Amino acid sequence: MTFKALSGAMVAALLATTALPVSAKEFRVAVGDGAGGTQEALGLAFVEALEAKTGGAHSAKLFLNGQLGDEQDTVTAAATGTLDFSILAINNITPFSPSVGTLTLPYVILSLEDAENITQGEIGQQMVDKTVEDAGVRIIGWAYSGFRVLTNSKHPVTTVADLQDLVVRVPKNEIMIETYKSWGIDPTPMAWGETFAALQQKVVDGQDNPYMTVYAMKFDEVQKYVTNIRYIFSIEPLIVSESLFQSLSAEEQQQVLDAGHEATLASGAFLRAEEAKIKAELAARGMEISDPADGEQEFIDLATAKVWPKFYDTIGGKEVLNGVLTALDRPTVE
Secondary structure, eight states: OOGGGSOHHHHHHHHHHHOOOOOSOEEEEEESSOTTSHHHHHHHHHHHHHHHHTTTSOEEEEEOTTTTOOHHHHHHHHHTTSOSEEEOOGGGTTTTSGGGGGGGSTTSOOSHHHHHHHHTSHHHHHHHHHHHHHHSEEEEEEEEEEEOEEEESSOOOOSHHHHTTOOEEEOSOHHHHHHHHHTTOOOEEOOGGGHHHHHHTTSSSEEEEOHHHHHHTTGGGTOOEEEOOOSOEEEEEEEEEHHHHHHSOHHHHHHHHHHHHHHHHHHHHHHHHHHHHHHHHHHHTTOEEEOOGGGGHHHHHHHHHHTGGGGTTTTTOHHHHHHHHHHTTOOOOO
C-alpha cells in the first residue's frame, strides 16, 4: 500500500511513531538524474548550505541515477520515514498531492521567472502545506530545469502532424498523458529508470525532458532530434520526510528550511548560467534542434482547450488554476 492510500488518522499515527530524535548524522538524498544536471546542482547546493548552517552537525550525501529507487517510490519511502530527502520531477509528486499538478498543466508556466514567482511566493507555500497534509513529505526547495523539450530518434518535429508516427515515452502522469492525446497520439507511460534502455532499444522513439536532463542522462547517445516545445517548465522539488523534519529541533528545522531556500536560489542561477551552454554542447554532439511552427500555437491551442478542463477537479478546482494565473498576471479561465 502506498502512502497516499492511508487515511488521515493513519498518517498522523505513522508520523507520530516514526518521529524519532535525530542526532548528528549524514542524511541520504535520493536524486533521480545523473551527474551534471539541475537535480545534482540543487543537491550539492543544499548539502553545502546545510553543513554551513549547522556548523557541520548535519551533512548529506547524494545518491544519483535513481540508486535509491524510482522517483515516485522515493516519495513513499520519505513519507514512511525510510528515506530522508529526495529530489524529483514535480510530475512524480503530483499523484500524492494533486494540487501541485497545477504547475504541470500545459502552458501554465511560461518562463523561469514564472516558476520562481510561483514556487517562492504565497502559492508555493500553499503547495508545501498541502503536500505535508496529503503525502507526509515537505517541500523545502525547488530546482528549475527549464522547458521539457521533445527528443526523438526518427525525424524533425515542428508540427502536430509530425508527431503522429512517433512512440513517445512519458512519466506515469495523467496530465502529461492527456497532453499528448490532445495532440493526437497515445504516449507510452514508463518509469524513469527504464527510459534510457527503451530509447536505446527503440522500444520508444522519443521522450521529453529539459536540456539539462538530456545532457545529464546522455540522451544524445540515443536521440538525434530536438524540438523546443514549451508545454511544461520542469520544476523539481526537494522534499524531506515530514517525520524526520518533525523530529528536529526548531533551530534545526529552520536551518534545513534556510538551506533549502539557498539551494533554490542557486538553482535559478545555475539554469541561467548553464542551459545555453548545454544546448550548444548537445548541438555540437550532433543533435538537430528545431522550433515548432507558427510559434507553437497549434500545440498550445489543442492542449489548453482539451487538457485544462479535464483536471480542474483533480487539482482542487478551477480556482486553484486561476490563483496561479492571477499571480502570473495572466487571464483567468471562466
